[in-house]
C-alpha cells in the first residue's frame with residue numbers, strides 16, 4: 291500500500307537524486323527575464339515557447355506566465371512583472387477554464403504600476419478589479435489609497451480617471467554578479483588533467499606550475515558573466531603567485547544560441563565552438579594590467595555552455611616572458627620572442 295510513499299521518501303532523501311527546488315525555479319525565471327532583455331525577446335513569443343522565430347518549448351499556460359510574473363515581483367522587478375502580468379491577462383481570455391483568476395493578476399499589476407509611478411493606471415486596473423470582484427479584500431482599500439495619493443499630488447478627483455499617461459515601464463538595473471557553476475580539477479585528480487596542463491605549457495610557452503587548477507564552469511540557460519578583468523587590481527587582494535599573467539579559455543561544449551565571449555573594449559566577439567581555445571595576456575610586459583582585456587560572457591539563450599579556464603600566474607615566467615624594457619613592449623602573437631614579424635601568421639591579425 292505504501293510502496294509509492296516509501297519510494298518517494300527514499301528517492302527524495304537519497305543524495306544522488308536532487309529534484310529542482312523553489313530556488314531552481316526562481317533561478318530559471320530570473321535567467322529567462324535576463325535573456326528577454328539581452329536579446330530583446332518578445333514576451334508574447336516567449337510565452338508561446340518561441341525564441342527568435344524557433345519553437346523551442348511548449349506554450350505556457352496563463353498560470354505559468356503568472357508565476358514568472360510573480361517571481362519577478364518578489365525580486366522587486368516591476369518592469370518584468372508588468373510585461374508578464376499583461377501577458378497572463380491576455381492568455382486567460384482564450385483559456386477555458388482560465389488557469390489563474392483575473393483578480394489575482396490585476397492586483398499584482400496594479401501594485402507594479404504604482405511602483406513604476408503610473409498611479410492613474412494603477413487606479414484604472416484596481417477599478418476593474420473592484421468591478422469583477424466587489425468583495426475582494428483589498429480592492430476598495432487600494433482604490434482609496436491610489437485616490438489619496440493622486441490627491442496628494444494635486445490631481446483633482448474629476449481628473450483621476452482621465453488623461454491616463456502612457457506606460458513608461460523602466461527596466462531594472464542589472465545585478466553585478468554572474469550566473470554559473472564552477473569546480474576545480476587538480477592535476478593529481480586524473481592523468482588527463484596533467485596532460486592538458488602539459489599541452490597548455492607547450493601552447494602558451496608559459497609555466498603551469500604556478501597556475502591555478504583547471505577551472506570548469508557550466509552556464510545554464512540565462513547563465514552569464516558580467517564584464518570583468520581576470521587580473522586583480524591594486525585595491526583587490528593579491529594572488530600568492532603574482533597576478534594572472536594570461537588566460538586560456540577552453541570551450542568544451544557548443545551552445546546553440548547566445549553565450550558569446552565578448553571583449554567589450556576591443557569590440558571582439560568570440561562564439562564558443564567545441565574544442566576551440568582562446569588565449570590572451572592579461573598583463574602588459576611591464577606587469578601592468580592590460581585594460582583592453584575587459585571581457586564578459588553573454589547569457590546562454592539555448593543549449594548549455596561548458597568552458598574551462600586556465601589562469602596562468604606571473605611567478606616563474608621570468609624567463610619565459612621577461613618584463614619589457616619599455617611600457618610599449620608587447621607580443622604581436624603568442625610566443626613572440628622579438629624576431630622580425632612573419633608576413634603571414636595565423637596568430638597575427640592583419641591591421
Ligand SMILES: O=C(O)CCC(=O)C(=O)O
Nearest residue numbers: 515550551586587597599
Ligand atoms: O565563459 C566565458 O565566455 C568567459 C569566462 C570568463 O571570462 C571567466 O570565467 O573569467
Ligand SMILES: [Fe+2]
Nearest residue numbers: 518519520585
Ligand atoms: Fe574572465
